[in-house]
Amino acid sequence: MPTVTKAPEPQTPAEVKEQCEKFRTVFAALKAEVGKVVVGHAEVVDAVLTSLFAGGNVLLEGVPGLGKTLLVRTLSQSLSLPFSRIQFTPDLMPADVIGTNIVMEDPDTGRRKFEFQRGPIFAQVVLADEINRATPKTQSALLEAMQERSVTVAGVTHKLNKPFIVLATQNPIEQEGTYPLPEAQLDRFIFKIVVGYSQLDDLITILDRTTSTEQPEVRNILDGPTILDLQNLVRGVIVAPHVKEYVARLVLASHPGTATAAGGVNGPTNKYVRCGASPRGAQALMLAGKVRALVDGRFHVSFGDIKFVAPMCLRHRILMNFEAEADKIDSDSIVKQLLELTPTEPMKA
Numbered sequence: 001m002p003t004v005t006k007a008p009e010p011q012t013p014a015e016v017k018e019q020c021e022k023f024r025t026v027f028a029a030l031k032a033e034v035g036k037v038v039v040g041h042a043e044v045v046d047a048v049l050t051s052l053f054a055g056g057n058v059l060l061e062g063v064p065g066l067g068k069t070l071l072v073r074t075l076s077q078s079l080s081l082p083f084s085r086i087q088f089t090p091d092l093m094p095a096d097v098i099g100t101n102i103v104m105e106d107p108d109t110g111r112r113k114f115e116f117q118r119g120p121i122f123a124q125v126v127l128a129d130e131i132n133r134a135t136p137k138t139q140s141a142l143l144e145a146m147q148e149r150s151v152t153v154a155g156v157t158h159k160l161n162k163p164f165i166v167l168a169t170q171n172p173i174e175q176e177g178t179y180p181l182p183e184a185q186l187d188r189f190i191f192k193i194v195v196g197y198s199q200l201d202d203l204i205t206i207l208d209r210t211t212s213t214e215q216p217e218v219r220n221i222l223d224g225p226t227i228l229d230l231q232n233l234v235r236g237v238i239v240a241p242h243v244k245e246y247v248a249r250l251v252l253a254s255h256p257g258t259a260t261a262a263g264g265v266n267g268p269t270n271k272y273v274r275c276g277a278s279p280r281g282a283q284a285l286m287l288a289g290k291v292r293a294l295v296d297g298r299f300h301v302s303f304g305d306i307k308f309v310a311p312m313c314l315r316h317r318i319l320m321n322f323e324a325e326a327d328k329i330d331s332d333s334i335v336k337q338l339l340e341l342t343p344t345e346p347m348k349a
Helices: 013-035 042-054 068-077 094-098 136-148 200-210 224-235 241-252 268-272 279-295 303-314 322-326 331-341
Strands: 057-061 083-087 099-105 112-118 125-129 150-153 156-159 165-170 189-194 273-275
Touching (some): 013 042, 013 224, 042 068, 042 224, 042 279, 057 068, 068 125, 068 165, 094 099, 136 165, 189 279, 241 279, 268 322, 268 331, 303 331
Parallel strands (some): 057 165, 057 189, 125 165
Antiparallel strands (some): 099 112, 150 156
16 A cells, blocks of 8 residues: 555544534545446445555456446546546557657757656556457566655656556456556455446436437545545544454455364365465555545444455455366455454454
């Protein structure tokens, strides 16, 4: 997770209530603005907005035509932030993403010098469309930007403007000509969101909106400084020691071959998991839980907040083994079992 300066916490109950209400109002307004264009998928929209205020990146996975790109583009229209779309293809080069040094000639002196030309990654809302179609070399160009919020070219580090968020999409069905994202890059996404098909009523509404002459207009709701202020507010949400311990135990329960593995020696972790969640998984649970608490009007995180965000935070951080593939066990079912097997009561000293 990127480092963010912590904002002063509200001191009085009245201040806490006021700050929570402000956050809820902004969250609802932004969701309503996105809802002018994106029909249905309320949980997906909630998750994307949660990641925005938590300061993390998002991986959207779903078959073509479900509105993943539309969602990202609509979100960018509701934010007063520079937006860029990068269409990932096998021939895309790292320089096409981060930029490169080119030779420039001074018209007055005739001298030549290298000048850095910034790539599309220097926007603040970046859509990485079909990210798994690019080669690993190009995919790795995003690693520094997603974690450190900076880009290094020819030994020179260029800082990215904050807030900064990468929203990537990928198709889980068509794997020909794709390059699966490496674990190091998956771990840099706070959420992996699975986008499903629309329901009947939503599909009818989509047809009405997209086959008529009326086009909804999306207004700017938030600017950069306001987003940073709200991200700082999220950081200040209180997490009780027993909830914090629960987050840590939940992550440790995903580690096979350890004393903390869920279910013990014969449990699902040791049987089906090859590699468990990293400390970034615990960070994601905490930050996402804080956003959920604010949306619910609270300035403290509950067990329910953590359990709600756990599938999105952990599904891409738990790597399954061959036995899981043979038994058709996926990471979502493992996360479900982790939640069932990890008690909320603090461990006795």
